[in-house]
Amino acid sequence: MTDLHPLQTYLDSAGMRRDDFAATVGITEQSLSRIINRKQNVKLDLIQRIVVATGFAVSADDFLTVSPPKTVSEVREQQAQCFASVKPMRLSVS
16 A cells, blocks of 8 residues: 555654654554554554544544445455354344
8 A cells, every 4th residue: 555644644744753643642653653554453542542642633534444445346345254254143032
């Protein structure tokens, strides 16, 4: 993926170094680097800290790894992947 992560775009425009921002949100520079390079999933509490620290310039949506499908077959593939791990519920009537 060649797109800059929106968080990196924010850091560049704010003239902020990664190590300074990482300290602001309470993580290591290495963790921030993995997040920006899309190699680490981010927990909700950290997403909230990042969103607030950027003054809402970066949103929670920027951390989603799902991209919109371009074709019907991609829609079906994403649906299959999504529901592959879902086990059917068995209801018992007493």
